[in-house]
Amino acid sequence: MKTTATESRAVVGTRFGERIRLNLQPFYWLMLALILLAAFIPIVTGSSNLREQLFLVLMAVILASSVNIIMGYTGYVSFGHIVFFGIGGYIAFFLMLNYQVHLVPAALVAGIAASGLALLIGIPVLRLRGAYFALATIGINEAVRSFVNNFEPFGGSVGMFFNVQVFEAYGGSRNALWLAYYGIVAVALLTVTASYLIKRSKFGLGLMAIREDQDAAQVLGINPTRYKVAAYTISALFPALAGAIFFFKNGIIEPAPAFNLTASIVSLVAVMLGGFGTVAGPIIGGVVYDRLREFLLTSSIFSSLHVAIAGVLLLLIVLFVPAGLIGELRRRIPILRRFIE
């Protein structure tokens, strides 16, 4: 019975969004402004500490928002979405290390390659539904991880690393880290914009129709395969860009951290925390989860118990606020549905 209730709510929400489409513009600009404002603080203050923290926050936002496109809008739980983060990281790193390609083109190539791969694997894999799809994405991530672990051009299990000299081309490692930060800010803005535009477009409506009832969507003239594959391809681009920047910044890439299944699950958690299928949800979820984790990690009170505490918090949220922070807000204060997408 609960399911029906949520579904009907979601449908109501969509219809609602459709009706008042034009009033929603300010929300997007507000979101963008907030992200930019936050992003400017370290630039103005020059605090590298804040910069590093925001880097992680923005990365969490990117990963959550991109997985939300395939999971929240389309209803396909991609458990191994981190595979695109790793692939992006590896391809960019390979180009930067061996061909001295600059970060920006290297990241773009990596992003396109990851999207291309998503296109290729998406066609067969997106035929699967529900748990089968989720399991398949885990399998893909593990297959790629173990493959890279044996693939010598990518350094195999040893991975690849930069000589400090590499950063000299960017004006030293200090400038390189700033560049990485600008990069992640740009990718974050791009991701949020894409997430917003998709949600508001006819394409997004089609995706949500597929989420509610794939067969009915087909009857309405939507080609589910084309829609799903397109969503999957787009959602693969952003993690790949983030991966390229992240591993550039680290100066080292190894298979285990690049294809870390736990990181994949963390981005699902962020989506759930903020609100499944909304634009603002993954952003809020990413911010809250990342800050909470760091707080627990660095707090002396919780010291080594932080993993368990994160588990307890997550469980309470899943059990009692299953719609996520944004979802719950929208449910409780209907007027907000006008403003928060």
Added chain:
Amino acid sequence: MSTLLEIENVQSGYGEVQILWGVTLKMEQGRLTCLVGANGAGKTTLLRTVMGLLPAKQGAVRFDGQNVTKTSPHERARAGMAMVPEGRQLFTDLSVLENLEMGATPNHARAAMKQNLEWTFELFPRLKERTNQIAGTLSGGEQQMLAIARGLMAQPRVLMFDEPSLGLSPLFTLNLFQIIRKLKERGLTMLLVEQNVQMALAISDYAYVMNHGKIEIEGEARKVRELESVRKAYLGA
């Protein structure tokens, strides 16, 4: 004659969509009551609410003098309420015998399973031939028999049928009504929700006519059958 099952001013629905708007209904011990009405009138919703599969937003369901409104379906089943649900809802992966065993879940039914099985097989000799067949592979008519047999295995004090003739061939439908009549002769209290209004009214003692989530007409089945409005709306005359 005493009232066995009493539904009082029940309101219910799915999520935010309300379907029943205050339904009151009584079933007397040992009698066959039927509930008829157009598609979407709320008959199935009523049965689901009576059985507890849907919570009643308002009103009460009393069984044998006990208020069962807040109890779960399985508790109601154990108290002696049984239902042959719409679309049969068999355990399609289980064998015929296992389906019947599952029907006999309430304690009193479990104790009497052997005898009940015997007379059920007497009633449905076809099922006896197919004891170990997987239920999902039975024909439609056989599946309906199994659904009824499974309901009987609970040795219920009241048995509710939800559209039992749906999708059956005319021959099977006839057979079905004969079986219901036999059960009535055995003194089983039954509620029959049917689209085949003609036949339902013909074998029932008492009838309710439902429309738009409310009871519109009630009375002795014989009399209801004579009503002009009923004849027009449901009997095609």
Added chain:
Amino acid sequence: MSHKHFRMIGLGVLWSLLIILVAACAAPASAPQPAQSGASTKPIVIGFTASQTGKLNVESKKQIQGMQLWLDDVKKAGGIKLADGTMVMPDIKFYDDESTTERVQALYTKLINEDNVDFLISPYSSGLAKAAAVVSEQNGKVMLTTGAADDATMEQGFKSTYQLYTPASRYLAGAVDLLGQMDPALKKIAIVHEKDSFSTSVANAANEYAKSKGYDVVLFEGYDTGTTDFSPFINKITAASPDAIMGGGHFQDGTTLAKQLYEKQVPVKFVALLVAPPEPKFVEIGDAANGIIGPSQWEPLVKYSPESASAANLPWYGPTVANFVSAYKAKYNEDPSYHAAGGYAAGLLLQKAIEDSGSLDAAKVQAALDKMDLLTFYGHVKFSTDAKTHGKQDAHSMVYMQWQKGADGKFVSQIVFPPEAKSADAQLRK
């Protein structure tokens, strides 16, 4: 209880937890270090991240214990004395990095900028250390790496990063030498290793070294990190009929590999595995531990002493081996492993560099570290000053331990190589 009640209680718990968290956030996140006020004491902070959770938790924990013992000793001595007479009172500050690289750079940035640490120690493991080095180098902080043995990491042009561990390339070289010394007739080696960064580097180096010494490497393969059952792989090893097996990876796979080699009665004369054998817990596998050799950065039975220092014409610094071992045992009630010794040594060498330079200035301490060439309980330490490999450990050598069954039937970890350090003769497996 009705659902509603349950929900209320749940929400109550959730909100109160959140409120506690927010309140805790609002409170000063890190309690200020107790000021060691006094005219001539100056507090400094040494920062690092540690793998308190995640797969590297054991090794990392031992390392912290070692460091904590060093801290106790310094405090007992009243601090580190500078040239101008001020006493420097160190303290440590660390965060959990969960054994993953994700947060390492952010945490090191936080340590440097927010916690204002003066010196850095690396996280455990080479991958994490490399990511941390990018940040510490950028901020001109001196960082000592311990628990990070990779060669390549230290060949990336670092200026202020110093490696305490003998590099991975030399982990198994001694084992090859030892094999030759024990029985020159044994020529066939199977090198099997975990397919992770560290073990692969070690195995690659061992492979080259063994070949250069005229050995026949009959099998050279890496297994996946998640491998739990080696039985089929052992059949493959057996089929290659090696005389010796070298490799392994970390504790868990090493332990299982040793156990299964024993169970399958693989007829090899010599088994040397990374990381696992020197851990005291290794002996839980019982008879399977017998004769297993492990390269170790340090062992309680090492024979470094002020005398051996003067014999080698090196300065000696810090506690003796016996003092360290007994102090560690007194504090933690267990034998120190090499990770613990590495932790203590990291503090000790930093202390020495501060004393030598007489200053807390990064550049001066760096210069002192560049010049450092001494013997401690941990062994000989000298850092490369070559531009390409700056900071890489040049002098420290591995010792090789072997589990041997004593007369009382109990297992003892003996040092069997190099000859000048050995506490017992190495034994071939039967």
Added chain:
Amino acid sequence: MNLEALLASGIDGLMLGFVYGIAAMGLTLIFGVMRVINLAHGPIIALGMFSVYLLTNQLGLNPYLAIPITVLLGLAFGMVMYFVAVNRVINEPELTTLLATFAVSLIIIGLGTVAFTTTPRALDVNLGALRSGQITVLGTKAVAVLIAILVAAGLYALLYRTRVGKSIRAVANNRSAAEIMGINTRGILAFSFGLGTALAATAGGLIATLFAFTILSGGTFELKSFVIVVLGGLGNPTGALVGGILLGLLEGVFTIFIPVGWVPVIEYVIFVLILLVRPNGLFGART
């Protein structure tokens, strides 16, 4: 190619496959009954390992006596976990139950790391071995296979011969019909969940008698269980046992043919291909 090594590895793989199978049966049983993928599966396997380890080392029990106790502990743990973490969201979309069980796995791993650290433990169990050339059949492995067969047979008997087992199948098949038959479906769901975790814990206990382990060791077996469950068909316990044996056999045989580092690549590629080609498992039972 060394035929003897191949045969020996085939036997080794086969024996391990039984243990894999038991672990996967737990995962697939829970999925089959309530469509929940239990992400705490791995940590529960690890808890099974520690249960046997602690009962053996702290209370001095024989490890094989510790296994039945572990079964009961696993059952109790699963039922509690069901009511605490799953019951409330059982009708929510898949993702919700995934996250609920993931939260439980964080809690187990978090507390487990604090309590046990990640120091590997090993049980020193030695039951001798049968040997013939390169072929070795360890006593401990043979016993593990035997227990695995007993557990599988027990599960089969439970599901097909007892009323509660039939009720589990009925609930899996049609939950609301089961409820109106008078079956306490919540109770049955909780029991099935407990049964699934008991199987996982048992597998963990058996693994503890064979290999060294830490609180994190369950992760590998969780991933393998996913592969096996897909091989055997999601929700099909018998298929899981066969899938487990198959996977063990594949691992054993492939190890001889190709560099051992490539074995997981092959494994996961097969996994994805089977999902694509035969999503209902190799034996293509039911949907």
